[in-house]
Amino acid sequence: MSLAKIGSLKVKLHREIKGTIKTCTIKREGDAWYVILACEVEHEHLEESQEAVGIDLGLLHFATLSTGETIENPRYSRKAEKRVARLQQALSGKKRGSHRRRKAVKQVAKLHQKVSNQRRDFLHKQSRKLVNTYGTLVLEELQPANMSKRPKPKQDGNGKYLPNGAAAKGGLNKSLVDAGWGMFQQFYTYKAANAGRQVLFVTPKYTSQVCSGCGTVVKKELSERWLSCECGTELDRDHNAAL
Numbered sequence: 128m129s130l131a132k133i134g135s136l137k138v139k140l141h142r143e144i145k146g147t148i149k150t151c152t153i154k155r156e157g158d159a160w161y162v163i164l165a166c167e168v169e170h171e172h173l174e175e176s177q178e179a180v181g182i183d184l185g186l187l188h189f190a191t192l193s194t195g196e197t198i199e200n201p202r203y204s205r206k207a208e209k210r211v212a213r214l215q216q217a218l219s220g221k222k223r224g225s226h227r228r229r230k231a232v233k234q235v236a237k238l239h240q241k242v243s244n245q246r247r248d249f250l251h252k253q254s255r256k257l258v259n260t261y262g263t264l265v266l267e268e269l270q271p272a273n274m275s276k277r278p279k280p281k282q283d284g285n286g287k288y289l290p291n292g293a294a295a296k297g298g299l300n301k302s303l304v305d306a307g308w309g310m311f312q313q314f315y316t317y318k319a320a321n322a323g324r325q326v327l328f329v330t331p332k333y334t335s336q337v338c339s340g341c342g343t344v345v346k347k348e349l350s351e352r353w354l355s356c357e358c359g360t361e362l363d364r365d366h367n368a369a370l
């Protein structure tokens with residue numbers, strides 16, 4: 128490509144350019160340079176779908192659908208975390224301003240970059256799948272204060288901790304970052320708009336307490352993973368919330 132004041136550049140195209148290019152931005156992240164093109168495109172035409180789906184975002188599963196399907200969290204960060212720790216330790220042993228230290232700093236940044244690219248890719252693919260399949264997507268409004276609530280570890284009679292899903296394993300912040308709920312919502316909202324799909328937001332306030340079968344409020348602790356209602360409804364907590 129050719130740029131004013133810079134001249135001609137070699138560019139690796141990750142995807143075909145569609146529509147009319149409106150703006151061009153050059154960005155640097157670590158050692159990598161990116162060319163970002165914003166294009167005006169025609170609306171995308173997807174096959175019409177009368178199907179609606181409810182989506183519950185969680186920590187145990189990235190998302191649970193009202194169909195009962197789950198989308199699992201990729202734990203890229205978790206895996207990369209060990210490598211980062213090792214690299215960082217190596218870093219601490221190196222002299223400030225040294226060539227070796229600079230090299231190590233670069234390695235850490237590169238790894239972070241890789242994890243963030245993988246996460247973005249995952250979110251794009253999952254949101255694309257949902258938008259292609261369903262005519263209406265129903266989601267919870269994200270409320271950061273609620274999201275960070277986690278079940279307290281419970282003790283059994285012998286003072287041992289009982290397993291309760293998201294708790295105890297630690298690194299909740301990491302999970303939140305890993306999950307990238309906000310980015311996910313952003314991705315499917317614009318994909319849906321572009322494809323003429325409907326997106327509805329509901330308050331998640333009672334979705335985990337109200338029985339999806341009869342509407343009764345069934346009080347539960349955050350640690351309870353199962354909903355049992357007098358009406359006979361027996362469901363996984365997240366599946367119930369999605370419904």
Ligand SMILES: [Zn+2]
Nearest residue numbers: 338341356358
């Ligand atoms: Zn019920």
